[in-house]
Amino acid sequence: MLIETFIRKQLRLKAHTVTHVEETEESMVVHIDRLGRRLLRCGVCQQRCREVHSTRPEREWRDLAMRKLPLKLRYCPRRVDCPRCGVRVEDVPWAEPWARVTSALSNAVAVLARELSWQGTARQYGLNWKSVATIVKRAVEYGLRHRARPPVHIIGIDEVSRRKGQVYLTVVYDLERRVLLWVGDDRTEEAVKPFFTKEMGARRCHTLRVVCMDMWAPYAKLVREHATKAQILFDRFHIVKHLNEAVEEVRRSEMRRLSLKEKAVFKRSRWLLLKNPWNLTSNQKERLSTLVRWNSPIVRAYYLKEAFQLFWDYKQPQRAGHHLEKWMRSAMSSRLEPFKKFVRMLRSHLDGILSWTKQRVSNGAVEGMNNKIKSISHRSFGFRSAENFIAAIYHCCARLPLPVEL
Numbered sequence: 001m002l003i004e005t006f007i008r009k010q011l012r013l014k015a016h017t018v019t020h021v022e023e024t025e026e027s028m029v030v031h032i033d034r035l036g037r038r039l040l041r042c043g044v045c046q047q048r049c050r051e052v053h054s055t056r057p058e059r060e061w062r063d064l065a066m067r068k069l070p071l072k073l074r075y076c077p078r079r080v081d082c083p084r085c086g087v088r089v090e091d092v093p094w095a096e097p098w099a100r101v102t103s104a105l106s107n108a109v110a111v112l113a114r115e116l117s118w119q120g121t122a123r124q125y126g127l128n129w130k131s132v133a134t135i136v137k138r139a140v141e142y143g144l145r146h147r148a149r150p151p152v153h154i155i156g157i158d159e160v161s162r163r164k165g166q167v168y169l170t171v172v173y174d175l176e177r178r179v180l181l182w183v184g185d186d187r188t189e190e191a192v193k194p195f196f197t198k199e200m201g202a203r204r205c206h207t208l209r210v211v212c213m214d215m216w217a218p219y220a221k222l223v224r225e226h227a228t229k230a231q232i233l234f235d236r237f238h239i240v241k242h243l244n245e246a247v248e249e250v251r252r253s254e255m256r257r258l259s260l261k262e263k264a265v266f267k268r269s270r271w272l273l274l275k276n277p278w279n280l281t282s283n284q285k286e287r288l289s290t291l292v293r294w295n296s297p298i299v300r301a302y303y304l305k306e307a308f309q310l311f312w313d314y315k316q317p318q319r320a321g322h323h324l325e326k327w328m329r330s331a332m333s334s335r336l337e338p339f340k341k342f343v344r345m346l347r348s349h350l351d352g353i354l355s356w357t358k359q360r361v362s363n364g365a366v367e368g369m370n371n372k373i374k375s376i377s378h379r380s381f382g383f384r385s386a387e388n389f390i391a392a393i394y395h396c397c398a399r400l401p402l403p404v405e406l
């Protein structure tokens with residue numbers, strides 16, 4: 001088979017044909033022309049048009065490489081006289097109207113850009129970074145327009161930081177399907193509102209049952225306004241994070257106070273606090289008891305933390321509430337300021353915390369996805385514009401459909 005025939009078949013040309021293929025040192029150039037008087041389609045409405053108005057100057061499209069040789073298509077697009085749209089440039093079957101690469105190449109680029117950085121993808125296909133950015137953004141636009149929108153029941157709202165915690169984005173996940181639903185440029189009420197009003201709309205907000213979020217986030221008000229049937233759940237993942245922060249704060253301020261020798265002893269035995277007492281050897285038990293005898297605030301902090309964690313295992317709301325109440329009282333009398341702060345935070349959000357026993361939903365899955373977002377940001381040396389970063393997040397986490405090749 002001639003190479004011309006092969007390429008014509010590969011491109012599935014009907015109204016066009018390959019006239020000849022020119023081989024040079026660094027590329028293969030495929031020359032395309034109109035086939036006889038076959039009807040061409042309007043670039044706007046796809047309608048077949050009888051009249052050709054004029055011929056445009058030659059254009060070039062990059063295609064998937066043949067082995068190592070870059071492949072380029074060259075063709076002079078016609079302007080057709082469309083009965084509906086008037087004089088328009090024809091629709092070429094191998095590329096989108098705006099594109100300078102073929103659909104086959106842009107699809108391949110989009111697939112690889114889910115795994116690699118945009119720089120890496122560009123290098124792989126011999127394109128520049130900007131072309132990859134354009135392709136990904138177009139793919140995301142297409143994907144958002146064409147993605148399935150099944151009813152959503154359980155969502156998690158969280159924030160991710162861009163540029164070392166200076167700029168924040170809000171991300172919303174469907175926790176049942178474990179997929180990203182939406183990204184907002186900032187974490188303010190104003191910025192997140194469009195998720196409820198535009199992306200979801202009143203009707204889909206109605207099916208929301210549980211909304212997981214961090215206690216400190218400004219999102220609760222929005223949920224109460226727009227998703228009246230949803231229960232707010234301050235999720236396990238974030239509560240434990242705040243708890244760990246309290247422990248860490250106590251530890252840090254104590255370490256500043258301890259003498260060097262005490263510090264050394266403590267550093268060596270800290271892990272003893274995290275082990276189950278019945279798994280300790282007698283030597284370890286003795287070291288632990290020394291530690292406890294100091295009655296150091298750090299020890300109290302560790303035990304408070306461990307005692308709190310029992311909360312997650314209760315199945316009856318009443319017992320869970322009872323446990324929490326007891327725990328908060330002992331934490332308040334612990335003379336540890338970070339824990340008092342933590343208790344005050346719990347107190348003002350008690351409803352949303354106790355709903356855990358009924359819902360057992362956690363934003364834990366969110367952590368994995370947030371890590372993925374972090375790695376997207378790292379591998380691209382941080383996106384300079386929020387727009388590009390948001391496109392990359394959608395592209396990698398939202399499982400959007402890609403344009404189908406015809």
Ligand SMILES: [Zn+2]
Pocket residue numbers: 042043044045046047082083084085086088
């Ligand atoms: Zn038309």
